[in-house]
Amino acid sequence: MTLTAEPAPPRTEPATGAPGKVRLREQLTGWLFVAPFGLVFLALLVAPLVYALYLSLFRKALIGGTSFVFLDNYTKVFTDPSFLGGAWFVIRFSLVLIPLQMLISLAIALILDSVTSRFARFSRLMIFLPYAIPVVIGALMWGFLYSKNFGPLHDVFGAAAPDLLSSNMIFYGLLNIVVWQWAGYYMIIIYAALQGIDPTLYEAARIDGAGGWQIALRIKIPLITPALLLILVFALIGTLQFFNEPQILRDLAAGSIGPDFTPNMYAYQQAFGLANFNYGSAISFALGGVVFVCVYIFLFATRKRGSFLS
């Protein structure tokens, strides 16, 4: 297939024809195109959030039934050691995970960008493969590998094998799973951005005496900053909402992962284990709010560097 979609010269404003009738028709058509998604958006994003916000302002007691408590649930959330402990864990986890993951995916993308063999093309596909695997299955596969009963670590290291499911190693066990699952996806995004760079720039740099490292550091990385920022935001959102991997490993790693290991797990336990929907909603909301604010501040701070929202 040749490039069917030859990009048109960038135009920010569609043609605005004669005012009056034509404008009105354009307005209407535009709304009609957007309307179906708009309805889904209102029904499945706005409505649940509003309802959950409403619920989070009430409290159900055994005696006295449901009563309006305004922000009491939120005061409770932000002083609840379980929530704070979980939040502290996901923040620590993000601080280690995100730089590590970006470094790995960037390194792989840079290697794949400079090596063009059939083997490199094959590797690119295989490194991406974990992204297609359900998180549940990915976590389970690594859980098997970590396991004392049927994992290879025991075969290789014998009694000195690190138990990545024990409570002081589970941090690294989870870290490895998440890196494995997502590095390929991020690598593909970075790789695509690298491929979009005009190769004559490298020629010019080489004439000026730049080596491979200098080209990577001074040309490639600065030019793909928007892609890196996009990845950072996605990784941040995903990690603060950490749920699937620890939830699945809970059964395998008996005792290392409590029900309040991450804020999302805590909200799940409150809502489904204890049927405390008011408090569960409040936790969900508090977490969503924290993530939203963090990401917006981050995007605002990096706005000048060509964020994807610019």
Next chain:
Amino acid sequence: MSLQVQGAERRRRSQSSLPLQVLLGFLLVYFLVPFWWVIVNSSKNAAGLFGGGSSLWFAEDVDFIGNLRDLFTYDGGIYTRWLLNSALYAFVGGAGATVLAVLAGYGFAKYRFAGRRFSFAVLLGAVMVPATALVIPTFVLFSRLGLTNTIWAVILPSLLNPFGVYLMHVYARDAVSDELLDAARVDGAGEVRSFLQIALPLMRPVIVTVLLLSVVATWNNYFLPLAMLSDNDLYPVTVGIGQWQGVASANNAGGTSLWSLIVMGSLVSIVPLIIAFLSLQRHWRGGLSIGSLK
């Protein structure tokens, strides 16, 4: 892309790349080890799994077929049911999300209308709202409406894909030229016809990408169906295997026979996705970069 120039340039560079290729080889081993483990161990019975042999190599008796038969006959063939459920949720949810996204993305990119800027800003805000944050709010709303524990509880929330709309918007803005649409209008084509016959073919790469990403996201979803469904028969394969794993871990003695089903079930559940990704790679490879190549 100027392929000839790159080709010459690359041939010269790839001569000195042996160390990098070796490094790549090590990385490949790391990324493929779990797959290898699952393939090898899906051929073992419970005794082989727990019986001290090497966990990264086949046991004496390789019994793929027997394990497959066990998997599909266990508990009245519940696993087949789960696979079909996953397929239903993924395709209806993914296709629906894609249709909504292509319409909205095109609308945002090609029409001016009152409230457009504001709606688009709200959309971008929604890209930042993680799907997991919506699970509990959606659950409480759906339980009020009596929708929990039905297929709609999984399909409806999967229709919401703000990032898909964003990708469609970015792509349609650049790839569908206004001149072409204007020319069609002058020739008397209506808005719907120019959308169907001009814009849609031009947007094919991004449509395939969003479709693939939505299908995979729905197929892989765990938190949402876990929260919404309580009926075994409605589970998708992710929740089903998660449940088996819970049972197997809980009673170590009676659960050992389940482990070989879990391993085989994991393998079978990832095969459709791997096939989809490998066969459609031509399409998604370009598409994945859309959001970041501005």
